[in-house]
Amino acid sequence: MTTIKAIRGMNDILPEHTPYWQRLESTVSGLLASYGYGEIRLPIVEHTELFKRSIGEVTDIVEKEMYSFDDRNGESLTLRPEGTAGCVRAAIQQGLLSVPQRMWYAGPMFRYERPQKGRQRQFHQIGVEAFGTATPDIDAELILLTARLWRLLGIDQHVTLELNSIGSSQARADYRAALVTWLSERREQLDEDSQRRLESNPLRILDSKNPDTQALLDNAPNLADFLDEESVADFARVCDLLDACGVSYTINRRLVRGLDYYNKTVFEWVTSELGAQGTVCAGGRYDGLVEQLGGKATPGIGFAMGVERLVLLIEAVGAQAPAPERADVYVVAVGDNAHRTALAAIEALRTALPELRVIQHVGGGSFKSQLKKADKSGAAVALIVGEDEAAAGVAGLKPLRGQGEQTQVALGDLAENVSNIVMQDITAT
């Protein structure tokens, strides 16, 4: 019998890690609510066409990374590789664009890539999108929101903000043409990857990791020189607002984004703590996307954070270590009658103290073995019921952590006694 294993790059997130996820998620949703963003829940599967039209036909994501398959009726569907496309689709379809919208979503994304640190085939993003605002104040708002989030998560000392403007689509196209012309004359000086990108996605050559390529680019046409007036002014305003709020950033004139729909402001939050996949949050403006997907022309801007990467970072820098999950009370009951009596009393206890974490021992066993389990569980106290206690209507309460002796209490007074002892025990340790 061969055991069935998870699909490569699609990982289980185990109980020892989920507390980090939960804390991240609750921090994010609280913060977003405070900025007036509402959660939208989107399908994981969309028409393949949606991604081709938004992300771009010639991007790596669309060309070789999508999980696509034919539905029973022959339509091509795709597990979403990112969230913006679906969010825009929903905004158009549901008529959400008549007024400015602030929305966020969270969930799994899928890309067929080779797994490595900080990159898997099923990964999770939290995305934030704002529609209907053309002015750069919304750009600044989104960035300020992320900066605040890093502070709340305790990782603000470990991430830096890179900022750029890639201009209007026209400016981008003009620059692209100039860059291609210039680089084509020096084609032999480019590494193999960049030669390929010259055809497929020339702007990506700008953030090549090859030092020789970077040196060559020092003399190449500069994107900043091609920007239209409005992009220049808006970018200056974004910087000005960030300055006013004390958010520091690096202007990286070679920062472009991989997805075709971006224009004007683009940004990335990066860390050096995670190896090669250091981008923890990234986004930008996409003023043409809504129209491109068939909606009324509406400006938009958004970003996405990689949840796995953020969790890795939080764990790596020791920030926000969640308290270990431990029980308050572990119920030891030996004998059928004792178990029956204890269970009824515990149910009443749960009603009286709904927050109390009570583990009822199951599976039988001796007093000794049950007490061992009680100890292992990390519980503050063991609640012990044997045949004698059951007959007398009492239970033993044995502190497992602090000092304190075992006491005997009436089953009817459990709630009061338990809460006292648990509190005592916790403060003692």
Add this chain to the structure above:
RNA sequence: GUGGCCGUAGCUCAUCAGGUAGAGCACCGGAUUGUGACUCCGGAGGUGGCGGGUUCGAGACCCGUCGGCCACCCCA
């Protein structure tokens, strides 16, 4: 898709010039009648990723394959 390293008990790892496997932790039981932790004793658990090959004999050598990690690519 490309490259490097790796794949032995649940976990972390060891062994050996090639002669059919061990430790620590974890788990289970016991050390006077119904009481955890520490200690002691005992136990269970591995067709050594899978498939071929070389050999009298391979976990150890060779090939293939699958999987893992990291990097390239790409991206959150």
